[in-house]
Amino acid sequence: MISKNNLIKAILILGPTGSGKTPLGNLIEKKGLNGRRCYHFDFGENLRAIAGAESADKKFTTEEIAFINKVLVSGALLENEHFYLVQEILNRFIERNRIGADGLIVLNGLPRHIGQAKEIDSILDITAVIHLTCTPEVVLARIGSNSGGDRLNRPDDDVASVRNKISIFNQRTAELLEHYRSTEAKIVTIDIAENTTSEDILNILNTR
Numbered sequence: 638m639i640s641k642n643n644l645i646k647a648i649l650i651l652g653p654t655g656s657g658k659t660p661l662g663n664l665i666e667k668k669g670l671n672g673r674r675c676y677h678f679d680f681g682e683n684l685r686a687i688a689g690a691e692s693a694d695k696k697f698t699t700e701e702i703a704f705i706n707k708v709l710v711s712g713a714l715l716e717n718e719h720f721y722l723v724q725e726i727l728n729r730f731i732e733r734n735r736i737g738a739d740g741l742i743v744l745n746g747l748p749r750h751i752g753q754a755k756e757i758d759s760i761l762d763i764t765a766v767i768h769l770t771c772t773p774e775v776v777l778a779r780i781g782s783n784s785g786g787d788r789l790n791r792p793d794d795d796v797a798s799v800r801n802k803i804s805i806f807n808q809r810t811a812e813l814l815e816h817y818r819s820t821e822a823k824i825v826t827i828d829i830a831e832n833t834t835s836e837d838i839l840n841i842l843n844t845r
Contacts, residue, residue: 644760644761644762645731645736645737645738645740645742645760645761645762646740646741646742646761646762646764647741647742647743647744647761647762647763647764648670648741648742648743648744648763648764648765648766648767649744649748649763649765649766649767649813649817649822650662650743650744650745650766650767650769651766651767651768651769651810651813651814652767652768652769652770652771652829653769653771653773653776653802653803653806653807654776654780654799654802654803654806655771655775655776655777655779655780655785655799656769656770656771656776656779656829657769657779657784657785657829657833657834657835657838658679658745658746658769659679659681659682659745659785659787660785660786660787660834660835661745661767661769661835661838661839662677662678662679662743662745663677663787663835664835664836664839665677665743665839666743668839670741670743670842670843671843673739673741674739674740674741675740675741675742675743676730676734676736676740676741676742676743677743677745678727678730678742678743678744678745678747679745679746680723680726680744680745680746680747681709681745681746683726683730684705684708684709684726685709687702687705687726688702688705688706688709696725696729697722697725701722704719704722705722712798712801712802712805713805714749714750714753714805714809715749715753716750716752717752717753717756720752720753720756723747723753723756724756724760727747727760742761744757744761744763748813749809749810749813750809750810750812750813751812751813751816754813754816754817755816758820763817763820763822764822764823765822765823765824765825766813766814766817766822766823766824766825767825767827767838767842768814768824768825768826768827769827769829769838770826770827770828770829771828771829773800773803775829775830775831776799776803777796777799778831779829779831780799782831784831784832784833784834785834785835825841825842825845827841827842
């Protein structure tokens with residue numbers, strides 16, 4: 638068994654699409670958290686970068702890139718048999734940023750189900766979960782007004798796609814809370830309103 642002491646530390650931002658995960662991750666990376674250097678790993682952004690590359694990414698086959706495109710269009714989750722893709726993307730992020738034992742990775746969009754969580758547990762020590770709660774109505778309002786400033790030109794932000802992603806989150810991703818409670822990670826739950834900003838959330842985090 639791998640000792641947690643030998644793993645890079647991480648925190649997970651958990652919440653439905655539109656709840657403000659990406660702006661919060663970017664802000665934490667910029668300002669740090671409790672005086673610690675942070676690195677924001679936005680899994681969706683990484684997938685979109687691979688799918689939208691002007692030239693083929695030599696690390697991935699044409700079939701793998703086509704599969705990633707399909708995942709993005711459908712809102713589906715990468716299942717256990719595709720975890721090797723997840724691991725490759727995450728390892729490249731760690732190497733590119735030269736993240737060592739003193740760094741803290743802010744995970745956004747990964748893991749998204751229990752199977753992924755168990756795999757990630759062998760790579761990173763997730764010590765805390767920032768749980769952003771948001772009703773479907775608020776999600777749609779936030780996306781419609783681009784309240785987080787990160788939703789421009791997103792092809793997956795039509796109402797049907799958003800509702801599908803919310804449904805998948807409720808069915809598969811929300812149960813991650815119980816998993817991380819069982820690992821004794823700290824859970825911080827924050828209710829998100831239509832006009833809640835990443836600065837508002839960070840201010841709350843700094844008081845807990």
